[in-house]
Amino acid sequence: MSGAGNGAPVLGDAEIASGQKQPEQAIMDGLSSSKVTVEYHDPAGVFSLVQDQLAARLPLKNLHWKSPTRPLRSIDSLHVDLVPSADSVHISGVTSPGLAPPGGERRHQIPGLRQTPYLKVYLLRCDDSDTYKSTARKQLREWVKAHTPPSQSSSSASMQENHDAFEWMIIHVVIPDTPAASQPRGSASAAAGEKEKTSAVSRFTRGTTTILEKIRADFNSASKSAPDRVAQVRLPKETVPPHMLPATASVTSPPITESPQEQERAWNEVITRFKMLILLSFDLRVSQYEEDIREKDSQRALPGWNFCTFFILKEGLARGFESVGLVEDALLGYDELSVGLDTIIRDQAVEGSNAQGGVLLHHTEELYEKAAEILKESERDEETSKDTQPRIHNDNPINAKKKDYRGLILSNNISIFDFRSYIFARQMSLLLRLGNSLSARSDLASKLQPRPNAGVLQRSVDDSGVGTKSGGAASDSEDLLSLAELCTRALNFITFAGRLLRDDLVNGAKAHNVEFPERLIDNTVRSWTFAALEQILRETSTSSLPFTKYVGGIGTGSSSKMLPFGNSAKEQKIAVSEPKSMIHPTRSSSLNAGRSSSADPPYAQPPPSGQVVFENGQYQDRPAPTQDSSIPPPKTGLQELAAARAQLLVVQRRISEHIGRSFGWSIGWAAVLISLNPKEELTDVDINEKDDSDEEGTKPEQEVTHTTPTFGLSAAAIVGAVSSLDRFRQFYETLSDLIVKHYMAAGQTKSGESILGDLAALRFELGDYAAAAMYFGRMASLFAETRWNTVETTMLKMYAQCLKKLNRRDEYVRTLLDLLAKSAASRLSIRPSSKRANAVDTSQMPNDWLNDDNVDTTGVFAQLIHYSQQLPYDKNAPMAKYFSDIVVEPYVRHFDDKDGFQLRLQFRHILEDDIELDQARVRLISATSAQGKEIWLESSVPIKVTKGLCRVWLSSNANTVGPFMVDKIVLRTKRIAFVHEPFIKAEATTPLGIITSAPATSIKVAKKSRILCFPRVEALQAHLYLSHFIHIDKPRHIEIKCTTGWNEIQRAEIRLKSGSAGLRLRTANAASVSADVKITDRPSPGILTIGDIPADTVTTFKVPYETETVLPDLTVKLEIDYYTEHGQFQYHSIFTIPVELPLDVNVHDHFKNASLFSKFNIKTASQVPLEIIGVSLEGSGEYEVAAPRKSPGPLHAFPKQPVAMTYKIMKKATEAAKRRQSQAPGIGKLSLSVEYRCLDEDVLDRARALFANAVEHSPVRRLARLLIETFADRLEHRVLPHQYEKIALLEKVDLGPFDDMGWSECLESLPHIVRDDTRTWLQKWHESHRSILLPKACDLASPAPSTAPPSPHPPRRMIITVSIPQTHILHTASLSLTSLELSSSQGTTIAVVGHPLMTELRIKHTRRWGSPSSLVAAANLSSPSDPIEFVYTLEANPETWLVAGQRRAHFTTTEDEEHKFPMMLIPLKAGTLLLPNVEIRARIKPKGEDKRQSVAGSVSVSVSVGDDEEQLNCETDYLSYGECVMVVPDVRSSTVGIGEMGSPRSAVWLEAESRC
Secondary structure: OOOHHHOOOOOOOHHHHHHOOOHHHHOOOOOOOOEEEEEEEOOOOOHHHHHHHHHHOOOEEEEEEOOOOOOOEEEEEEEEEEEEOOOOOOOOOOOOOOOOOHHHOOOOOOHHHOOOOOEEEEEEOOOOHHHHHHHHHHHHHHHHHHOOOHHHOOOOHHHHHHHHOOEEEEEEEEOOOOHHHHOOOOOOOOOOOOOOOOOHHHHHOOOOOOHHHHHHHHHOOOOOOOOOOEEEEEOOHHHOOHHHOOOOOOOOOOOOOOOHHHHHHHHHHHHHHHHHHHHHHHHHHHHHHHHHHHHHHHOOOOOOOEHHHHHHHHHHHHHHHHHOOOHHHHHHHHHHHHHHHHHHHHHHHHHHHHOOEOOOEOOOHHHHHHHHHHHHHHOOOOOOOHHHOOOOOOOOOOOOOOOOHHHHHHOOOOEHHHHHHHHHHHHHHHHHHHHOOHHHHHHHHHHOOOOOOOOHHHHHHHHHOOOOOOOOOOOOOOOHHHHHHHHHHHHHHHHHHHHHHHHHHHHHHHHOOOOOOHHHHHHHHHHHHHHHHHHHHHHOOOOOOHHHHHHHHHOOOOHHHOOOOOOOOEOOOOOOOOOOOOOOOOOEOOOOOOOOHHHOOHHHOOOOOOOOOEEOOEEOOOOOOOOOOOOOOOOOOHHHHHHHHHHHHHHHHHHHHHHHHHOOOOOOHHHHHHHHOHHHHHHHHHHHHHHHHHHHHHOOHHHHHOOOOOOOOOOHHHHHHOOOHHHHHHHHHHHHHHHHHHHHHOOOHHHHHHHHHHHHHHHHHHOOHHHHHHHHHHHHHHHHHOOOHHHHHHHHHHHHHHHHHOOOHHHHHHHHHHHHHHHHHHHHHHHHHHHHHHHOOHHHOOOOOOOOOOOOOOOHHHHHHHHHHHOOOOEEEEHHHOEEEEEEOOOOEEOOOOOOEEEEEEEEEOOOOOEEEOEEEEEEEEOOOOOOOOEEEEOOOOEEEOOEEEEEEEEEOEEOOEEEEEEEEEEEEOOEEEEEOOOOOOEEEOOOOOEEEOOHHHOOOOHHHEEEEOOOOOOOEEEEEEOOEEEOOOOEEEEEEEEOOOOOEOEEEEEEEEOOOOEEEOHHHOEEOOOOOOEEEOOOOOEEEEOOEOOOOEEEEEEEEEEOOOOOEEEEEEEEEEEEOOEEEEEEEEEEEEOOOOEEEEEEEEEOOOEEEEEEEEEEOOOOOEEEEEEEEEOOOOEEEEOOOOOOOOEEEEOOEOEEEEEEEEEOOOOHHHHHHOOOOOOOEEEEEEEEEEHHHHHHHHHHHHHHHHHHOOOOHHHHHHHHHHHHHHHHHHOOHHHHHHHHHHOEEEOOOHHHHOOHHHHHOOOHHHHHHHHHHHHHHHHHOOEEEOOOOOOOOOOOOOEOOOOOOOOEEEEEEEEOOOOOEEEEEEEEEOOHHHEOOOOOEEEEOOOOEEEEEEEEEEOOOOOHHHHHHHHOOOOOOOOEEEEEEEEOOOOOEEEEEOOEEEEEEOOOOOEEEEEEEEEOOOEEEEOOEEEEEEEOOOHHHHHHOOOOOOOOOOOOOOOOOOOOOEEEEEOOOOOEEEEEOOOOEEEEEEOOOOOOOOEEEEEEEOOO
16 A cells, blocks of 8 residues: 555655645545555665666566466556655655554554555665674664564464565665775676575685675575565766765775666666565465455354445455556455445345344435535525535535545444445546546546656656556557446446435435425435536546537536527637647537527538428438548447447436426427427326425425525536526537437437437427428438337427428428328237227326327328328328228129229228328239230229228229239329339349339239239120231231120220331231221321221231341230220230241252253241141243142141142243343242141140130130130140140140149139139039040031031131242253164163273253343353354263263254264173263353454444353253163173082182173
């Protein structure tokens, strides 16, 4: 423990006298100085010589203490207070009153109250060995004997002295120019670097020993574990005053000069021994305290055990920890004592005065006296000034030095309130030290006396880190987590201590038979609580939170410092020295009516648009938050500290609200709720007035008349705040502003914004509706997220009133909508338990009961609808927020006399007001196609809506088939439209940034949410398909087949829209196939207008089309608006038409002299077979065609088996002159007509007709359109393309069982009343039609069961233009044998190897298969009949034939002129040999040669063909192609000898006879 910290001065001259001014603090004052005391004995007066060197090395650094029962503790910095002993010789002759002589000290019986040094040091000046032997040794021995610590005694009686355990040490101070200065530190036998310690044997050794060795030998213990207690320091001569140097130089040997490093090493040894010995004594003290504490604690159950004594003992251990800087251990000790006090108080409450451990007082006499004095002063005349009124507390109500708490505890004369206050005050001081707060540093530095002769710099270094974790830490290295913990503890303690203070005052009055007024007690408790919170806030202020410097400014000492409320004057800063880096701007009052936007905090600034828009529970125009740049980046624990301080400020503000209520002032919510709920508020006021009158009747009249609202208030801030209503509002606003700043710094944005609601209520109370609207608009969304329904609803009501006052109609409507949404949400949340809620009588609840689920909005809905008429536009609102159970029943209902259908909309109205809807609408979109047209269903008359379940039938004039889903529901009343979208579609963004809705196919809709729409069987029906007739060279058509059904159509309009890229529909060229129906008008592209059409009429329209690219299929949207006597109706559907040609035709041509043979191969273009009904090739004016014999029935073209047809084409005879005159005739063309059926279409059409016929004669006829379309779709997807080949061969198609057809989705869309009957009928039909027969010819009169009728559609017919191939020259060549005797009877020519065959080559040509003009141009002729030079080549295999004759020859010939060339062929090998082939080519004259032959007067015909000259085309019809000659060897007879059978040489050729 520190003596200096208790007022004991350190050694010095002038400062010693000043330290004697407070002798009463020499005894323990309950606080530790955070310094250990080291007592020095200086008989020679050398302390002043070593003082500077010691001071330069203090405080002690990096001490490590390890106790057997505790983990390793590290002490970063330990301050040492050097105190002289009582008999020390001082330069000034003044002794220290801080410590009495050891022999005369009267020790206290309780160890926890004693203060003794940890180390005693003897400063020895011994100049030579003789002096040591004569006097110094004796003095040292006497001093050591007198100061041997109890730890070195073995008696049991001395064990109790370990509470004051200390160690001793001898420091030999060597003066220059003395014999000791010439002695080395050790003898020659001492090894360098070893520990300078002499054993017991060295005492009797002879030889020269130094004084240091003698001292160690005499006083150090012989034990190896004993510490070294002797050290030596040598002083430089320049540091010693002349009068302390020896008068004569008696030194015979030269002095030893030490280097600075050696001197530093010597002093380091001194400091090391200081640390070691201090820790030894500290360990002994802690061990003794712990042993005593365990002993006392074990005696808890024995009679006479006293908690107060135990408290003082255990607190001594905690203060010991604190003295050495182990603040965490000290804090843990106080926490344990606090828990022990709780146990004692609880036992006392149960057992009363017989409680074990002593009895604590129930009241504080001092508090009673001050309260009584306040009551007495209040009963005097009001002339007494407020400044002279007694105060029950000061600005620091939590103070361990406010009274002698330890003395009260020791005397068992302390109250519970004081006891708890003392413990928390000690905990607070320790936490402030842990947090290194500015207040802790200032307080501890003021208690520590600076060392004499220490420089300013050294004082600041030594004292700046007093009591901190690191003494060398900078002043701004605060531990914010420790400060946050202090705030958290303070919040719990202060709120609890307020109740203790109230009980203390009540018990004190009862003990003196006095009754204090309730207002006095309330004001006293509130004032103390506020002052305690203010003290914590002041102590925990930090530079990390710059706005904490304003905390002191909100509570000034007098009301004269408060600024007038409502002006533009600026607040004054508190008079606290702040670092220059924390420059905080002054701020105008945020309640000023004429404030500037720049003076408001960031959250209070208006948005850039100047308007606050609150819609759908969110603030729409919230600007980006801008944080104050003066706030530094968050540190560790900064957010926790800000949050904890914010809670303290919230409690302060709550106290101020209660005090203001005692003045009759309502602020914030309390002031505005009266205007919102006038009926409830009036009822509450009447009850309160009745209660107040009753209370006033029971109280003495004089007591009421002499009490004022400030009665008992002692906190200066509160007294100044309640001086006027304006100041009170300013005080309230300032506190709220600080709370918001703390919450924002803590990252608790929601908590911070919730406080803005209080500021909004204050603005509303003052009539500043613009500012209030800004606050409310921002805050309502916050409470919406946290389900504070009542608070949010109240805010919305206030916000709506502000908007109405400001005439902001659109925002007013939006706010009312949001208010109704909250009301509806509250009713939805309690609806499941409505039965139980009705059983509870809410009228029996107290008026202040917060029923958060009951939001009253009666009349708001009607007001909203009425006010919405003033809006210039329609306002959409989400329907689900105001109505529940919104559903569209997925079953269509048809009209009995017209097309169209109905759906029933169902919803629940849960609000109070009855409303009238102008219109209800539902939009359906296709569930399968993104290009489908939407369908709107509407109500025809206004709808009266009352609270409860509402059902409305909605009608549509649409006529379509397919699955749909509800996309939007709209309820419209005046300018308000309630919109509900059951399925929210995702949005896609294009590369250009355009947001588009995702296709409906991407929406996953549950099956139960789909609506399968279909018309009646009598309704209009349309079908769009590719025309059955296709001419390959003419525009193609699509056909629209319309069946009117029961509709007498007066007028119709057909709209065609292309759904494929590059498709153009030529509606301008559209025509009606039926003569009875005319197209009256074509107003615009894609639209056809039709006149009247009778009922049950089938009409067809043909529309040509074109495509820019080759498309496999066409997508066309068909819409038909038709008008009948029942109104307008609309049919719409999407058709996908395959337009790829299902067949391919290949042609192989073979030219003859007079005819052309063309072979047509017809095959399917896909995997689906074709049924070829007929094929014909029509002749033309130039050609005639000879067709083959027709097949008896249709043929099938399979993917691997095409149909082949061969036709003979002959050119009609014309005069040669006319043919020559034709210079550029057209290419001949023929038309190939193919009549066919695609097997997939045929199967579907025939099966569809069979099923439709069955449905028409069944009980489910009303569902015919739905069932037939579903059946056709399922069958189309069930039969795969490769299965049609099997169907064509077997002439039947397998349907399979009912479950495999997939009827479930269709049946689920039907109402329950017809669903089962339909399923039963379908199951029976499938049982009897597992397979459908598809015969080519069937008996229509009596068809077989399951036999499909013929296709109702005619076969398709395609006309393909066939071009006649052109060739200029066609040669007819033949190679005939001239020797007829070589022919055999079977017509085969027989030749002999090596014998020649005489043949004749005949060549002639015709020019009829080419145009004369092209021939002239290609052959460079003058006229078409000019001769042409040719070259023939006989191509024979040299290994087979030997050719004799003109194998290659030139010849010139005209048309039909025959040339003969004799040839001799000699076969070279036996076998069947083909005759050689003949190749004929034309030899064209160059054009230049023809010009050179031209002479004057001659006429020549020349045809110029331009740059691209036409090539002459020559073909050869070789008649001998494929003829063979049997070649035999040249042998007439052969003789063969046959030997023994089975031997290798059984057959031997003997001889042969040649034919010659």
